[in-house]
Every structure is written in C-alpha cells, then in structure tokens.
Amino acid sequence: MTHPEMNELYELYVLGALEPELASEIDSHLAEGCEYCVERLREATLAAAAMSGMSEQLEPPKYLRDRVLASVRPRKQSSQWLYAVAGLAAACVLLFAYSLWSMNTAQSLRDRISVLTQERDQLRSAVEVLSRPDTRMVQFGNNNAPRGRVFLSPDGGVVFAGSQLPQIASDKTFQLWLIPAVGPPESAGTFRANAAGEFVNVFPGPVNLTGINAVAVSVEPRQGSSAPTTTPILVVSIG
Amino acid sequence: MDAQSEVQLGEKLRNSDPDAIAEAYDLYGRIAYSLFVRITRDHSAAEDLVQELFLRLWNRRREFDATRGSIGPWLLSIARNMAIDYVRSAQTRFQSRLRPIDQTDTLHFSYKPNEPERLMDAVKAVQEALADLKPNQRKVLELAYFEGCSQSEIADRLKEPLGTVKSWMRAALERMRAAAKGEAKP
C-alpha cells in the first residue's frame, strides 16, 4: 500500500473496522516505525475518540461519581456496600410487591403475613451479610444472560441477587450451589425469580468458604435436591 | 481542558493521587456514560461500565507519561471497546478482531508536549459535523463506531454493494477527520 492509500484507512484501522488483510499490512508498516504514519495514527485515534460525541449526551446519575471514587479510594466499608445494599433493597421491594400481587385471594391473612415476615427476615439477613467487613462481592453476567452479584461472608453467609433468570415451571425451583475445588457441591438454598426474572437468595452463615471456587444455579424439583440433578444454568467463578 | 491541566492530571495519576480520578471523571464521565448507554442501551450496565472504566484508568495510572496529555482519547477508546465487548460477549468471533487497545502501549494516545489537548473541542466539532453527513454516511459510521461492524458486515447489514459502503464511509470519515482536526468544512 502507498501512503495516500493508507492515509484513508487509519480511522477504520483504529476502529477495528478494517478488513484483516489490510489491518495486518498496516500493522507491519507501523512496526517499521514510520513517523508519518505514527502521526496519522495519533490523529485517527483522536478523531475516533471524538466520534464518541455521536452519542446523545446524557447526564449520569449523581451517585455514580461517588461510586466511581469509592472504588479507587482506600476502602471505607460503609460506602463500599451502600450501593449494593440499595440495589438489593430495591430487588427485595420488587419481590415483595410481586408476592403481594401474585397472592391468591383465597390465601388466608396468616399466610400472607408469614410470607411477608419471611421476606423481611431475608432482607435483614441480607443487610447483615452486606454490612460485614469481611464480605466480598463478585459481579456476573451480561446483557443477554442472568446477571447480578454474589456476596460472600464466612460468618454472614451468601447473598445471591440479580435479574434475567429464565422462567421455570411452577413445580421447579432454582437451587444455589457452592462448588468446591474437590468434593461434591453444597446446597446454598432454593429460590424463585419473580415474573421479571429478578431474584434474591439469602443463605445465612456461618458458611465455610475455604476451597469454594464457584457458585452455580441449577433447576431442581420444588423441594430442592441434595445434589444437582440437572446441568447448571449459571456458574459464577469466585476464585 | 488545556495541555497544562492534562499534564497535571497525568502527574496526579502517576503519583496515585485519588483526586486524579475525580478530575478525570468530571472531564470524561459524562461522555463515557453517554457512550455506554448508546452502545448497551442499558442504564445500569452503563453505570457498571463507567465504574470499571475509571478503575482501569486507576489500575494503569503509572503508564501515563506526565509530559504528554493522553488520557481522554485512551479512556474513550477503551470505553468503546468495553461496551461493544459487553454487548457482544456471546460472540467470541468479534472479540478476537477488536483491536486490543488495552494491551498495547499508550503511544497512540500520546501527544506532543506543547500540543493542546483538543479532545473535547474535537467532540463538539464532530457533533456539529454530523449534521453535514448524508443519512447513509451517518448510518455506516454509526454501525462501525457503535456496533464495531467491519465494512463488509455493514454491506451485508444494509444489503448494499461493498464499494458503495466504502465510498459512504470514506466521505463520512473525511468529514469527521477534518472536524476533529479543527478544520472548516471541506
């Protein structure tokens, strides 16, 4: 390729939109240290970065700045988990609202209260896990798959919360498993997702997390299983 | 943002001064967030990605040459890659083709010491120049930039001949390049 030919291609090159053969031709030319092209590459990089301006300019939520700063500052435990707790509480409220909505009118008031009490206790133990200094968080998932967070504390237990779990039959349940490097998976509780696929599972501690490499979710019969009976639909590495 | 403050920002980063992240966020947080939302179409994913982006900047803080302003273009290039990877994480094919900017040195993102850092000016100029593009030119640019499509993928998507796509792209990029360099309309 000649310089005038290459000149046209640097923005595409920087954007990764160039056909591979042309890109590798440019790679090898740049490797020779051509100063003209290094300069063009700088310009193209600036132009490509400036093209981010093609997106509609939005104002990020105010709390995001604190969240970003908290993630690089020396750990202050309370602010560290504040956002996680806020997110979890929101998920619990959703579950709560869903269970109210979905309750059969034939159910007795006592049943309703017992469900609500159970959920309140769940939220309490979740907050308990999240507020511990030894709690570790692992994020998982992406756009098109289950996503969320796992919180792990040897004393507090395990909180597993997120969204985008698939819908399952009413006689099935999700079951969370702790997967050790050696030995069989250990159950960390059964749970269901709401109609929107959102879920919170709290497995109270103390729990022995030594040697646990991953957590996994499988679909099991409603009462749960002592060992997974189906292939996990989700495995989150926590190593 | 002038060259001097970019240099100071680079120095603070290298000295592990956490204020550097606050300054970088104030400069580039908004545009990075907007870019993440545009590509992922998901506000909460965008928030997570913003956090991860500035964490990456922090983790690589020692690599920024204090005499060269280089942070903004680096951040926005990484941001674009992160967002496209996020959306396409199921498609490993794509990840292998995206230029692994994160692993390369920061050479491409550096500027001469006496050259003002013009990124935010360039962003504005690009925004204005968008109005000059024909709809087809804008479309091909958006597919390349926001979705990481190659020219032949764009041709497939739009059911247009590759040659046509290339000429739209060439015209669009020429306009963007001129705008980013601060040149008037060609």
Ligand SMILES: [Zn+2]
């Ligand atoms: Zn050259």
